[in-house]
Amino acid sequence: MPRALITGITGQDGLYLSELLLSKGYEVWGLIRGQNNPKLDLVRRIVPDVRLVTGDLTDLSSLLRALAAARPDEVYNLGAISYVAYSWENATLTSEVTGKGVLNMLEAVRLHAGDNPGAVRFYQASSSEMFGKVQEVPQRESTLLWPRSPYGVAKVFGHYMTINYRESYGMHASSGILFNHESPRRGPEFVTRKVSQAVARIKLGLQDSLTLGNLDARRDWGFAGDYVEAMWRMLQQPEADDYVVATGATHSIRDLLDAAFGCVGVEDWSGYVTQDPRFMRPAEVDLLIGDPSKAREVLGWEPRVDFARLVAMMVENDLDEQAEQAGMRR
Structure with a gap:
């Protein structure tokens, strides 16, 4: 039975991804920040089979403990302060969680994997907000990033840090550059x-x-339930890479x-x-x-x-x- 650890389990993506992985026979663990998280009951109601472990993206030691408990084959880093408007009001906190939190998770996975850096496959939730002041239409994996919010800047940091860990340590670390995706759980x-x-x-x-x-x-708006399938498909590839996930409309x-x-x-x-x-x-x-061409051609993914x-x-x-x-x- 494959095992997965999801940060950001309480968000719409975390819930849909949990449902997808459980349907595929995974043992799913979710990282919850704080013992009294207000969304704890929501997770237990929607995905009662998910095992929960406490931790915080700003606390490396808690991430190492979570990895030791879950022993995952795959880690999906969906956790972030994700409301763009809030990031101007709290730029420092957004940077700590949405940016540096990625570094903490990557480092925790690297240390946990030890001498076999590719043993744990890692997914980073990058964002179309990284394109900001767009330099090309449509936006592709190679489009210059020009973020226009503290949130976008933090996501760029996490995106390039993921690439750096992939290239520096041989980690199987992929980024999904997801465009806006919505659902009734938004x-x-x-x-x-x-x-x-x-x-x-x-x-x-x-x-x-x-x-x-x-x-x-x-x-470019799509359905979150479709987009989590692209995340999973990225971690099934023999080589890690970065993919735009969008509808193209x-x-x-x-x-x-x-x-x-x-x-x-x-x-x-x-x-x-x-x-x-x-x-x-x-x-x-x-x-x-x-432009989701690469995701379509390499991953075989299409929005439904x-x-x-x-x-x-x-x-x-x-x-x-x-x-x-x-x-x-x-």
């Missing part, structure tokens, strides 16, 4: 879930309006609003949506669209859920969730 602070929740609440009469920032920013926030409000029969959403400069980024990333189906999935989930919370019947 946190409510992210724009897609903010929109799907608001649309559901407006439809149910629980909310009157929605306030957003830049409506013209464009993103781009949509604006306006397109997102069209699709979400369309799910509840609203064609003109202009009366429900306002813009507020407070929600504008200090340095905007205007256009992200990935398109943009319209993804948005409909999220709105439908939030209609059920919000109605239940309000004690309403749909």
Whole structure:
């Protein structure tokens, strides 16, 4: 039975990846920060077969203890402070966790593996936010990185550190440069879930309006459940490498609003949506669209859920969730 350790087990990717690996017969371990983690019950409810171990990406000794307990064949480093807007407010903490945390995990894996550096296969969750002020459209593995947020800068550090450990120590360390990926499990602070929740609440009469920032920013949005399969496929390759994981299609926030409000029969959403400069980024990333050719050709990976189906999935989930919370019947 193969064994895997996942950091960031409480996030949408960690939950979907856990389900995938369990379905493939893995023994799955999840790293939880703190004994009283507020998302602990969520993990136990969704993936009760996952074994949990405490640890913190900023504490190397705790990572070594977690590795000793889990004895993994594969490590998926998904843990991070992942909300971009928060990274401007807390740049130092974001750098410690999202950047230096990768170094700590790589070093822990290297020390744990000892004389056989390739014995534990390592996946690093890199991000399309590394491209920032894009220098090429679409963005590929070779595109120059120009991050435009503390989060993006921290991700670049972790990305290049992963490459460095692969080249310096012979570790099987791969990075997935994942473009925006969403799901009903996405946190409510992210724009897609903010929109799907608001649309559901407006439809149910629980909310009157929605306030957003830049409506013209464009993103390459896919389904998180599809993207975790690409992570797994990377660690099954004979050689480690870096891969862009994306749909190859781009949509604006306006397109997102069209699709979400369309799910509840609203064609003109202009009366429900306002813009507020407070929600504008200090340095905007205007256009992200990935070229997943390498992932398609080498990994045999294809996204299955398109943009319209993804948005409909999220709105439908939030209609059920919000109605239940309000004690309403749909």
